[in-house]
Amino acid sequence: MTSESTETNAGVTDKNSPSPVSFAETALRLGGKSEEEATRTGAIDQADDHVEAMFQPQYQTVSSPIHRAVWDRSLPVELFQASEVETDEDVQTVMDNSVELVRRHKEQGTLLDENKKVSEAMLDELGGVGYWGLLVDREHGGSGASFRSFAPFLTRMALVDGNIAGLASVHGCIGAVDPVRTFGSEEQKQRFLPGLASGERLSAFALTEPGAGSDLTALKTRAERNGDHFLVNGEKLFITNAVPGRTIGLVCLVDDSPAVLICELPDEENDQVQFNKYGLYALKQQYNQGIIFKDFKVPVDNLLKPVRGTGLTIAYHGLNLGRIALCAISAASMRIMMAGMLPWAQYRYTYGEKIAHRELVQRRLGRLAGLIVACDALVAWGSSLIDQGYRGEMECIIAKIFGSEMGKEAAIELCMKTHGGRSFLHGHLIGDNIHEYLAPCIYEGEGEMLGMAFFKSLVKHHGTRFFEPVGKALQAAGIKKPNMLNPRHAWALKGVLGPYAGWMAGQYLWPRSWSQLPPMPESLKQHATFAIDQLQKSAKQISGTMRKHQLKLADRQCRMSELSSRIQSLVVMLCTSLYAANQQDEVVVDAADVLCQQITLELTGRRTPDSFYRDITRLGATVAEGGFASLTGLEPGEILMNY
Ligand SMILES: Cc1cc2nc3c(=O)[nH]c(=O)nc-3n(C[C@H](O)[C@H](O)[C@H](O)COP(=O)(O)OP(=O)(O)OC[C@H]3O[C@@H](n4cnc5c(N)ncnc54)[C@H](O)[C@@H]3O)c2cc1C
Numbered sequence: 001m002t003s004e005s006t007e008t009n010a011g012v013t014d015k016n017s018p019s020p021v022s023f024a025e026t027a028l029r030l031g032g033k034s035e036e037e038a039t040r041t042g043a044i045d046q047a048d049d050h051v052e053a054m055f056q057p058q059y060q061t062v063s064s065p066i067h068r069a070v071w072d073r074s075l076p077v078e079l080f081q082a083s084e085v086e087t088d089e090d091v092q093t094v095m096d097n098s099v100e101l102v103r104r105h106k107e108q109g110t111l112l113d114e115n116k117k118v119s120e121a122m123l124d125e126l127g128g129v130g131y132w133g134l135l136v137d138r139e140h141g142g143s144g145a146s147f148r149s150f151a152p153f154l155t156r157m158a159l160v161d162g163n164i165a166g167l168a169s170v171h172g173c174i175g176a177v178d179p180v181r182t183f184g185s186e187e188q189k190q191r192f193l194p195g196l197a198s199g200e201r202l203s204a205f206a207l208t209e210p211g212a213g214s215d216l217t218a219l220k221t222r223a224e225r226n227g228d229h230f231l232v233n234g235e236k237l238f239i240t241n242a243v244p245g246r247t248i249g250l251v252c253l254v255d256d257s258p259a260v261l262i263c264e265l266p267d268e269e270n271d272q273v274q275f276n277k278y279g280l281y282a283l284k285q286q287y288n289q290g291i292i293f294k295d296f297k298v299p300v301d302n303l304l305k306p307v308r309g310t311g312l313t314i315a316y317h318g319l320n321l322g323r324i325a326l327c328a329i330s331a332a333s334m335r336i337m338m339a340g341m342l343p344w345a346q347y348r349y350t351y352g353e354k355i356a357h358r359e360l361v362q363r364r365l366g367r368l369a370g371l372i373v374a375c376d377a378l379v380a381w382g383s384s385l386i387d388q389g390y391r392g393e394m395e396c397i398i399a400k401i402f403g404s405e406m407g408k409e410a411a412i413e414l415c416m417k418t419h420g421g422r423s424f425l426h427g428h429l430i431g432d433n434i435h436e437y438l439a440p441c442i443y444e445g446e447g448e449m450l451g452m453a454f455f456k457s458l459v460k461h462h463g464t465r466f467f468e469p470v471g472k473a474l475q476a477a478g479i480k481k482p483n484m485l486n487p488r489h490a491w492a493l494k495g496v497l498g499p500y501a502g503w504m505a506g507q508y509l510w511p512r513s514w515s516q517l518p519p520m521p522e523s524l525k526q527h528a529t530f531a532i533d534q535l536q537k538s539a540k541q542i543s544g545t546m547r548k549h550q551l552k553l554a555d556r557q558c559r560m561s562e563l564s565s566r567i568q569s570l571v572v573m574l575c576t577s578l579y580a581a582n583q584q585d586e587v588v589v590d591a592a593d594v595l596c597q598q599i600t601l602e603l604t605g606r607r608t609p610d611s612f613y614r615d616i617t618r619l620g621a622t623v624a625e626g627g628f629a630s631l632t633g634l635e636p637g638e639i640l641m642n643y
Pocket of ligand 1: 204205206207208212213214215237238239240241282283288439442443444445446448449557
């Protein structure tokens with residue numbers, strides 16, 4: 001399916017429309033939170049409900065693979081398998097030409113300008129070969145690549161240059177392309193998309209403000225109507241690709257409600273638009289600046305009007321794609337790290353032996369191989385779901401958290417430690433890029449905050465169905481702490497506990513049905529079986545936690561975070577084992593196996609057996625000898641301070 005399928009499935013039906021007060025808001029209010037906190041959290045939750053309502057019921061969160069894996073009576077294995085990449089010829093040509101162009105400029109040293117930023121000439125040339133229009137449909141001047149081909153293509157591009165790959169995500173996923181193509185009227189699409197596709201207008205996404213990052217309800221930038229224009233006032237911070245002449249998707253308040261305005265920034269700073277320039281360690285080859293608006297005029301026709309919801313609804317939609325893109329780029333960064341570790345591990349002798357022969361180094365290489373395969377698996381799976389029309393909220397969050405956290409681990413625990421002191425030399429991959437490897441943990445949502453969002457999505461339906469009625473009954477009876485031995489309390493809850501008791505009985509009395517796995521190597525089959533079993537058992541664990549903390553659960557962040565990462569690890573395990581089972585390369589199978597063994601050890605808390613060390617070091621030794629095929633074509637890293 002093409003990327004348009006996302007739009008096709010974004011049909012709104014009344015029966016899907018969210019209720020006026022969200023579950024989170026109700027729960028916080030019942031739990032005794034301040035009116036401000038309840039309303040603010042409710043606004044975020046409602047934006048989420050509105051995104052949800054855009055999708056047909058079979059593609060909404062309750063029908064998503066992860067939700068079903070935990071709450072359904074059998075886990076739908078087929079929903080954890082990635083579809084094949086099918087790239088049509090025109091799209092393939094755009095992709096090949098784009099990679100070739102960047103490679104050539106890199107070799108000729110013409111990628112960056114005098115400020116050491118990706119040069120405008122380079123960006124223009126990429127427009128000429130169709131790079132910026134990959135995600136724009138053909139009707140509006142692009143080539144209409146499916147997300148399933150686009151996402152792994154970003155890994156390929158990032159192997160040549162991570163910044164150019166990152167800019168494609170900023171422009172196509174979180175920038176103006178996705179908001180216009182998904183939420184724009186036909187007139188807006190015709191007006192904006194051709195310029196965005198050709199790269200005449202590259203784009204950015206401006207959400208964060210000095211006082212509003214994790215808390216998006218604190219937005220202050222405001223657009224006030226003045227005839228056929230809005231006048232925008234306020235300040236944005238940390239905006240990637242914010243330079244004069246760009247088009248931005250600006251999230252700001254219109255009539256006190258978050259909205260998205262498509263703004264064409266002037267070609268030069270003026271009294272209405274100023275850039276706040278600061279030193280930033282991350283994204284050093286791109287522009288990342290603040291923008292200060294003073295009575296900046298934007299035509300009223302540039303306001304995007306989602307059928308339901310607000311600007312936050314639009315923001316959430318694009319962020320999902322960006323999260324898979326981030327994981328795809330991380331898969332490339334880790335390959336580059338590996339390509340740098342291999343020659344060094346062969347070159348460096350200590351105590352008369354090359355370090356490539358040492359277990360600790362082999363273990364790092366084995367681990368790195370597993371992380372790369374898992375990132376590839378998440379990208380393949382997540383992008384398949386997006387093309388099938390799934391909302392993919394939780395699935396995209398996993399890709400983002402895993403991609404960024406493992407990128408950080410790879411840089412610090414695996415790559416830096418193996419290179420020793422040379423890691424800190426100018427010209428070294430780690431020394432020069434450490435902030436590039438750390439920043440993904442923060443942008444597009446900090447990992448632990450996203451982990452809680454993941455958990456909230458997972459429990460929302462269960463909570464609304466079983467716990468909200470209980471909370472409301474308690475509130476109506478004025479009971480703060482229920483005690484079932486107290487007849488008044490039991491009476492107050494008589495009508496609302498039955499459905500939950502029925503659900504609980506089902507969990508204990510009827511075994512879950514067996515999920516049929518496809519043919520796969522025995523080692524991977526064991527991992528997939530473990531993951532399925534644990535995912536299915538987690539319904540009782542999560543529900544138990546909800547029962548225990550009830551309306552105070554929102555305050556039990558550490559527990560939510562722990563449960564969330566557990567589920568995430570199991571999903572990574574299931575996807576990676578299914579993905580690797582489909583690959584022909586035995587090293588990929590072994591890499592998936594060691595990664596899954598490690599996850600099992602973490603989740604069960606067992607001591608590491610010798611057999612695991614044997615497996616991971618054997619894999620590492622194979623990788624050290626050049627056995628990891630997907631590094632083919634990558635330049636081996638340079639050895640600094642050779643002797
Ligand atoms: C390199 C880079 C590029 C970026 N590009 C863009 C861009 O293009 N467009 C854009 O709009 N933004 C961009 N950002 C901004 C980025 O999305 C935000 O930095 C991020 O969302 C976190 O917001 P914050 O920095 O304001 O963190 P804060 O809101 O200050 O939060 C700091 C930390 O406090 C903790 N915290 C906050 N609230 C809670 C809570 N309720 N419970 C528990 N813990 C909490 C979390 O650990 C959080 O990470 C970029 C940032 C960077 C660094």
